[in-house]
Amino acid sequence: MTRIAIDGGQSALRLRVLPSRRTGRGPGYTHGPDALRRMLAAISDAAAEAGVSGPVEVVALGLTGYPPAPGAAEAFAAEVGALLDADEVRLAQDMVTAHAGALPDGYGVVVAAGTGLVCLAVDRDGTWRKLDGHGYLFGDAGSAFAIGRAGLVAVQRARDGRGPVTKLAETALDPVTLYRSSTLVDDVARFAPEVLRCAAEGDPVAHDLVVRAAGDIAETVSAAVAQLAGEGPVPVACVGGLFDGAGEQLLTPVRTALPPRAQLTPAVGNSLDGAERLATGPVGTYADLIVTHRR
Numbered sequence: 001m002t003r004i005a006i007d008g009g010q011s012a013l014r015l016r017v018l019p020s021r022r023t024g025r026g027p028g029y030t031h032g033p034d035a036l037r038r039m040l041a042a043i044s045d046a047a048a049e050a051g052v053s054g055p056v057e058v059v060a061l062g063l064t065g066y067p068p069a070p071g072a073a074e075a076f077a078a079e080v081g082a083l084l085d086a087d088e089v090r091l092a093q094d095m096v097t098a099h100a101g102a103l104p105d106g107y108g109v110v111v112a113a114g115t116g117l118v119c120l121a122v123d124r125d126g127t128w129r130k131l132d133g134h135g136y137l138f139g140d141a142g143s144a145f146a147i148g149r150a151g152l153v154a155v156q157r158a159r160d161g162r163g164p165v166t167k168l169a170e171t172a173l174d175p176v177t178l179y180r181s182s183t184l185v186d187d188v189a190r191f192a193p194e195v196l197r198c199a200a201e202g203d204p205v206a207h208d209l210v211v212r213a214a215g216d217i218a219e220t221v222s223a224a225v226a227q228l229a230g231e232g233p234v235p236v237a238c239v240g241g242l243f244d245g246a247g248e249q250l251l252t253p254v255r256t257a258l259p260p261r262a263q264l265t266p267a268v269g270n271s272l273d274g275a276e277r278l279a280t281g282p283v284g285t286y287a288d289l290i291v292t293h294r295r
Helices: 035-050 072-084 094-102 144-160 175-180 184-189 192-200 204-226 241-246 248-257 271-280 284-289
Strands: 002-008 012-018 023-027 056-063 086-093 108-113 117-122 128-132 234-239 262-264 291-294
Touching: 002 035, 002 094, 002 271, 012 035, 012 271, 023 035, 035 072, 056 072, 056 094, 056 271, 072 086, 072 291, 086 094, 086 271, 086 284, 094 108, 094 117, 094 234, 094 271, 094 284, 108 204, 108 241, 117 204, 117 284, 128 204, 128 284, 144 175, 144 184, 144 192, 144 204, 144 241, 175 184, 192 204, 192 241, 192 248, 204 234, 204 248, 204 262, 241 248, 248 262
Parallel strands: 002 056, 056 086, 108 234, 234 262
Antiparallel strands: 002 012, 012 023, 086 291, 108 117, 117 128
């Protein structure tokens, strides 16, 4: 019988039908009072594009917009089950499917960094700990937003003569105008590639910002590793758009700042692969991180 894996991210919702591996896409998560309704519509669109028909055995979803209110996740899982005619729905935050995709043994630490940043540590007995993911005002240290904001602060300091000269100040962007933007967080995060570019070209201010971001990421990872039992090495995978774009430019200083127990490991797969794993096999160490609805 058919099984379905879904990765509901901010940029797009991706759906994979199993075992045929047909795919479909829908709009990504957007904030607002009707966000869950729009997510259901996106799932419907993706399922239609993939040609889903008839009963489904299991649906596994990892969502950026995981409903936080008490009982909301259970209710949403039931709606997904009714929409897709599914016997069972397994619903989790996208950090769970990112972990399941990156570390197939279900043990270790995954830090996912894009506009924001969140870290998940899962022990062999299923004990887990989420670190950061506190949003752009109070957390997300080392994220694209954090790097972009630090870069824009450096721009203003250089232009005022309060800080060192930097190539970053050559941007045509006036940071003050971003206050009026309805997409301020994304706009600030989009300056992170400029910081990385200037750092790669030898700008000392930009280089310092990248090293500081790497230190923040390493601090979060180190705290996550410390949550896991034992003294042996812990696999650590870094996933998400920030790492995809920066590569070793960011990973090298992260690696340098990590404790010996933390072992950077290439991710085996992505969040959609993780959702597939949760759809086709036992949930294993993720049992306490998944809401399950059965009809």
